[in-house]
Amino acid sequence: MAKARLEATPDLKDPEETWAPESSLGGSLPVRLLRAREAIMQFYRPLFRETGITERQWRVLRNLYDEPYLEPSELAVRAYMQAPNVSRVLSELLKLGWIERVASGEDQRRSRITLTDDGRDATIRIGRQIEIRTAELFATEEADDFRRLGPLLEVVADLPAKYPHLTRGNA
Numbered sequence: 001m002a003k004a005r006l007e008a009t010p011d012l013k014d015p016e017e018t019w020a021p022e023s024s025l026g027g028s029l030p031v032r033l034l035r036a037r038e039a040i041m042q043f044y045r046p047l048f049r050e051t052g053i054t055e056r057q058w059r060v061l062r063n064l065y066d067e068p069y070l071e072p073s074e075l076a077v078r079a080y081m082q083a084p085n086v087s088r089v090l091s092e093l094l095k096l097g098w099i100e101r102v103a104s105g106e107d108q109r110r111s112r113i114t115l116t117d118d119g120r121d122a123t124i125r126i127g128r129q130i131e132i133r134t135a136e137l138f139a140t141e142e143a144d145d146f147r148r149l150g151p152l153l154e155v156v157a158d159l160p161a162k163y164p165h166l167t168r169g170n171a
Helices: 001-006 029-051 055-067 074-076 081-095 117-137 143-162
Strands: 099-104 107-115
Touching: 001 029, 001 099, 029 055, 055 074, 055 081, 055 107, 055 117, 055 143, 074 081, 081 099, 081 117, 107 117
Parallel strands: none
Antiparallel strands: 099 107
16 A cells, blocks of 8 residues: 555655665664663563553553543543553453443543552552662662653653644655
8 A cells, every 4th residue: 555655646756766764773763762662661561460460551540540530532642542442451450340430420421430449459559569660770870861861751752742743744
């Protein structure tokens, strides 16, 4: 499909003749950010395995701990997940008995999600372990780099809002 789309665009020349990458794929910003995420998650994934939850489940639990009643669509935005993935995670957490659905105010067709007592206890247990691991990372010789990295990552996260015209395709 991509090839057909390229051929349908008359003003594009043969890419092999007109493009020379400035850096390797591994040196590109998106790939470097992915590598950094994967590297940092290696420190946290064992905690998730030990507690029997997934990263996605943790993001949902942690959001519900911060904001006790959220609609699934709100959870999707806050947990950086697509709606179908949130639905799957909610089903898993319902089976564990860690969340429950409650009617959403005036519109009985809508529901909000909240932690159960067991879910709150699990979130606290897991959260403590994550904070201990984070403190261990901040006790390494790279601690100053981590402190500088946080604000830089916020700059990156804010770029789409600052430059929305760059989020659109060229076609």
